[in-house]
Amino acid sequence: MSQAAYTIHGVNGPVVTVTGGRGLAMMDMVNVGEEELIGEVVRVEGGLTTVQVYEDTAGLMPGQQVLPQGAPMSIELGPGLLRNIFDGIARPLDVIQDKSGPFISRGLNIPSLDREKTWQVTLSVKVGDEVGPGTEYARCPETAIITHRCLLPAGLSGQVTWTAQSGEYTVEEPLVEVQDRHGAVHRLKLAQRWPIRTPRPMAQRLPIDRPLITGQRIIDTLFPIGKGGAAAIPGPFGAGKTMTQHQLAKWSDADIIVYLGCGERGNEMTQALEEFSQLLDPKSHQPLMERTILIANTSNMPVAAREASVYTGMTMAEYYRDMGYHVALMADSTSRWAEALREISGRLEEMPAEEGFPAYLASRLAEFYERAGYVRTLGGDEGSVTVIGAVSPQGGDFSEPVTQNTKRYVRTFWGLDRSLAYARHFPSINWLTSYSEYADDLKPWYEAHVGKNFVPCRQRISNLLQEEAKLMEIVKLIGADVLPEDQKLVIEIARLIRVGFLQQNAYHAIDTYVPMDKQLKMMELLLRLYDGARELVARAIPLSQLKATGIFDELTKMKYEVPNEDQSKFDDYRQRIDQALAKVNQANS
Structure with missing residues (x-):
C-alpha cells in the first residue's frame, strides 16, 4: 500500500483519527497533514487509527494524508546532547529559535544532533576484534568534563571487519563495521536511535x-536518597519544589x-538555563551546563509532547548510564505530565x-519510576539513574491521585510544607x-565513609x-510556661535544630552546600549542648x-x-559550649 493511502478522518484537539x-501499529510514528506534523499511534481499532499529534493541529482537515515512518517514537542519541536544551520530543530549541524565532513553528522536524559539527574521535577497536553488546568501539570528548563513549547496541555481536582512522568525524560518518554470525554487516556511527x-x-x-x-x-541527614533510587517532592504552589530541585541539580x-521541565512556567526553565551556564561545578570548576541536559516542555507547549517528554528525558539518562555514568533526572513536575x-x-x-x-x-x-536504578551495564561498568520527581497537588492536598500513586513507587518522600515556605x-x-x-540500607556506607557516630546522631x-x-500540642493548650524544665529544653534544642541545622540558605556561599563530615560535626555540637x-x-x-549565656544564638550562626574547606572553627564552638556550661555550673555551685 502506498504511503498516501492513509488519510485524516477527524480532528479533536491533539487527537487525530486516521x-x-x-x-499502522501501536506507537508507530507518523507525519500528519501537509506540514508533516509529528504524531504517534495510540489506538488501533477496526478501520480507524487514532494518532496523538505533538504539535498544534489547527488547520488539519479530513482528507489530508498521513505518512507512516514505520518505527516507534525514537530519539537520536550521541555526542552533542550535553550543554543543550530540547523540547519534549528532543528537538534543539536553539536551532528552532534560529529558524522560526521565539515561537516554535509547526512542522519543524529538526534532528537532535548537529549534522555539521565534527568530534575528535578515538577508535577503541581494531579489525579482527570480537565484540558484543556494550563493547566500546569509539570515544570522544563531548565536553571539558565528560567523555562520550560509543557502545555496541544490545543484540549485536560479531567480528570487526573495518574501522576508520582516529580523527575528526560527524555523527553520521561510519566508524566501524561489524559482521554478525549470520554474515550481515552492521555499520556503526557516533549516533544511534532508541525508542523512548x-x-x-x-x-x-x-x-x-x-x-x-x-x-x-x-536530605543527606534525615531523609537520604540512594544513588539509583527514586524520590518525590510534593508540595503546593510556592512551597519551593523548583528551588529544591535546582539545588539538587x-x-x-x-x-x-537531566533537568526536565514538564509543564512548568517558561521563566523557571530560563532561570535554570541562565544559572547553570554561570554556576561552576564544584568538582571540575567548569560551568554546570558542561554536564547538564535541559528538556523544556513548558505549560504553553503542546500537551501531547509534554506526555512524551518524561520518556525522552529518561532515555537520555539511561544512555549516559550505559557509559558508566551516574545520572540524576529531575522531573518538574509529574503532575503536569x-x-x-x-x-x-x-x-x-x-x-x-x-x-x-x-x-x-x-x-x-510505575513505568517511569521503575527505570531508575543502580545497574551493571552490558559493558560491565556500574552506572545509575536517580529520579527525583516533583508533584504539584492542587491546594497541597497529598491525598489526590498523582501523589498517592507516586508514593507507591518511590522510597523517599520529601513533603513540602506551605507554612514553612x-x-x-x-x-x-x-x-x-x-x-x-x-x-537502613545506607547505614554501612555512612559508617565507613562519614563516621560511626553519624547514624546514632541522626536518630x-x-x-x-x-x-x-x-510537646507543641500541649503548648497550644496550656502554654510553655507550665512545662517542666526538661521539656522546655527539648523545645529549645529542637528550635535550634530547625533554625541552625535544617534551615539552609541557597544563596549563601558557605551554607548552600554542606559536605557530609561537616553535617556530622554540626550534629555532634548540637547534641553536645543538649x-x-x-x-x-x-x-x-x-x-x-x-x-542567658548566648550559646544558643551562637550555634544558630x-x-x-x-x-567547608577549613572546619577547624568547630573546635572553637566546642570550647564555647563547654565554657557556657562551666559558667552556669560555677554560678550554681
Whole structure:
C-alpha cells in the first residue's frame, strides 16, 4: 500500500483519527497533514487509527494524508546532547529559535544532533576484534568534563571487519563495521536511535548501597536518597519544589544532570538555563551546563509532547548510564505530565477514574519510576539513574491521585510544607510527614565513609524533633510556661535544630552546600549542648541561665561561619559550649 493511502478522518484537539488500512501499529510514528506534523499511534481499532499529534493541529482537515515512518517514537542519541536544551520530543530549541524565532513553528522536524559539527574521535577497536553488546568501539570528548563513549547496541555481536582512522568525524560518518554470525554487516556511527518508551537493557540490577550526596542537610541527614533510587517532592504552589530541585541539580554528586521541565512556567526553565551556564561545578570548576541536559516542555507547549517528554528525558539518562555514568533526572513536575495524560485520555473518550485521570495512571507512573536504578551495564561498568520527581497537588492536598500513586513507587518522600515556605524556612521539607526507606540500607556506607557516630546522631536528632511535635500540642493548650524544665529544653534544642541545622540558605556561599563530615560535626555540637544542658536541668538549674549565656544564638550562626574547606572553627564552638556550661555550673555551685 502506498504511503498516501492513509488519510485524516477527524480532528479533536491533539487527537487525530486516521483511515485507510490496517498497516499502522501501536506507537508507530507518523507525519500528519501537509506540514508533516509529528504524531504517534495510540489506538488501533477496526478501520480507524487514532494518532496523538505533538504539535498544534489547527488547520488539519479530513482528507489530508498521513505518512507512516514505520518505527516507534525514537530519539537520536550521541555526542552533542550535553550543554543543550530540547523540547519534549528532543528537538534543539536553539536551532528552532534560529529558524522560526521565539515561537516554535509547526512542522519543524529538526534532528537532535548537529549534522555539521565534527568530534575528535578515538577508535577503541581494531579489525579482527570480537565484540558484543556494550563493547566500546569509539570515544570522544563531548565536553571539558565528560567523555562520550560509543557502545555496541544490545543484540549485536560479531567480528570487526573495518574501522576508520582516529580523527575528526560527524555523527553520521561510519566508524566501524561489524559482521554478525549470520554474515550481515552492521555499520556503526557516533549516533544511534532508541525508542523512548522502551527501557534500555542492562546486565544486572545492583542493590542500592550508597547515597546521592546533595549537600542539603535535611536530605543527606534525615531523609537520604540512594544513588539509583527514586524520590518525590510534593508540595503546593510556592512551597519551593523548583528551588529544591535546582539545588539538587547544582550540588548532587551525580556525573550528569537531566533537568526536565514538564509543564512548568517558561521563566523557571530560563532561570535554570541562565544559572547553570554561570554556576561552576564544584568538582571540575567548569560551568554546570558542561554536564547538564535541559528538556523544556513548558505549560504553553503542546500537551501531547509534554506526555512524551518524561520518556525522552529518561532515555537520555539511561544512555549516559550505559557509559558508566551516574545520572540524576529531575522531573518538574509529574503532575503536569499526568494532566497531559488526562487531557489526551479525555480526547480518546476513555472511561475516567478518580478526579478524571485515566485508569492507567498508576501503571504509567510505575513505568517511569521503575527505570531508575543502580545497574551493571552490558559493558560491565556500574552506572545509575536517580529520579527525583516533583508533584504539584492542587491546594497541597497529598491525598489526590498523582501523589498517592507516586508514593507507591518511590522510597523517599520529601513533603513540602506551605507554612514553612511562608516562614522563609527552606528547604521547606516537613520533617514530620517526610520519610526515607533508604536510611537502613545506607547505614554501612555512612559508617565507613562519614563516621560511626553519624547514624546514632541522626536518630537522636530525629527523636528530638518528634518529641517536640508532641510537646507543641500541649503548648497550644496550656502554654510553655507550665512545662517542666526538661521539656522546655527539648523545645529549645529542637528550635535550634530547625533554625541552625535544617534551615539552609541557597544563596549563601558557605551554607548552600554542606559536605557530609561537616553535617556530622554540626550534629555532634548540637547534641553536645543538649547533653550538657540536660545535666544542668537534672540538677534543678533553670534553663534560662544557660540561654542567658548566648550559646544558643551562637550555634544558630555556626552554619554561616565555618567554611567547608577549613572546619577547624568547630573546635572553637566546642570550647564555647563547654565554657557556657562551666559558667552556669560555677554560678550554681
